[in-house]
Amino acid sequence: MTITFTASNQQDVWENRYQGGKTxxxxxxxxxALGHWFPSMCPPPARVLVPACGYGHEVLTLSEQGYSVTAIEFAPSAVATLNAKLREKELRADVIQADLLTWEPTGEFDIIYEQTALCALEPALWHNYADRLHRWLAAEGILLGLFLQTDRDGGPPWHCAIETLKEIFPTTRWHWPQQQDRKIAHPSGFSELALALKRQNSAK
Ligand SMILES: C[S@@+](CC[C@H](N)C(=O)[O-])C[C@H]1O[C@@H](n2cnc3c(N)ncnc32)[C@H](O)[C@@H]1O
Known part of the structure; x- marks a missing residue:
């Protein structure tokens, strides 16, 4: 199922990357990372949100496992490709073509799987986006984050320094894991910092 919400000027930039094969x-x-996290995740049919899913390989895997998956992506080509794969594999997920910065869900999620979405957004938007992630999760929901580490200025992709992550995901709202240095190799040649943050129960 595809629902169209809004476009933004960045949408064309990303769509052109998909159309030009620059992915x-x-x-x-x-x-x-997903396989690593599966044993600690609440079981299917928990509600999982995948923001900025791209071609959505993880959406397919989560759906295959029986999760109730919602995916957001504003590039039409990526949405179309993912929907075609879902049909081909006879899997189900709600793939919503929308801008993460304007979309609002109708319900809460138990898990958000955030894979290199933050690094795709201008840093000036990060507080807004982090507030949204917090609002979209159920109490004690889990944010599974893969935050790109480029160690350089400029972007996208923007460097997601752990100090900045601590500002936008403060401990008043999120419980941080003890291990904060687990890295996953990324196809770009950079790495992702893997963090599972738990939404604080009483947090507003
Ligand atoms: C670096 S790619 C990551 C895609 C996917 N998560 C993956 O790991 O393969 C960033 C994705 O974010 C999408 N994106 C960027 N800004 C967005 C926004 N404001 N709303 C929705 N999608 C957005 C782009 O179209 C692109 O698919």
Missing amino acids: GWDRGQSSP
Whole structure:
């Protein structure tokens, strides 16, 4: 199912990357991070949101496992490709063509799987986006984050320094894991910092 919400000027930029085959971030398969997290995730049919899903390999895997998956992406080509794969594999997920910065869900999610969405957004938008992630999760929901580490200025992709992550995901709202240095290799040649943050129960 595809629902069209809004466009933004960035939408064309990303769509052109898909149309031009300039998708250096795409693994062509589900990330090993997801397999690592599966044993600790609440079981299917928990509600999982995948923001900025791209071609959505993880959407397919989550759906295959029986999760109730909603995916957001504003590039039409990526949405169309993912919907075609879902049909081909006879899997189900709600793929919504929308801008993450204007879309609002009708319900809450138990898990958000955030794979290199933050690094695609201008840093000036990060507080807004982090507030949204917080609002979209149920109490004690889990944010599974893969935050790109480029260690350079400029973007996209923007460097997601852990100090900045601590500002936008403060401990008043999020419970941080003890291990904060687990890195996953990324197809771009950079790495992703893998963090599972738990939404604080009483947090507003
Ligand atoms: C680096 S790619 C990551 C795609 C996917 N998560 C993956 O790991 O393969 C960033 C994605 O974010 C999408 N995107 C960027 N800004 C967005 C926004 N404001 N709303 C929805 N999607 C957005 C782009 O179209 C692109 O698919």
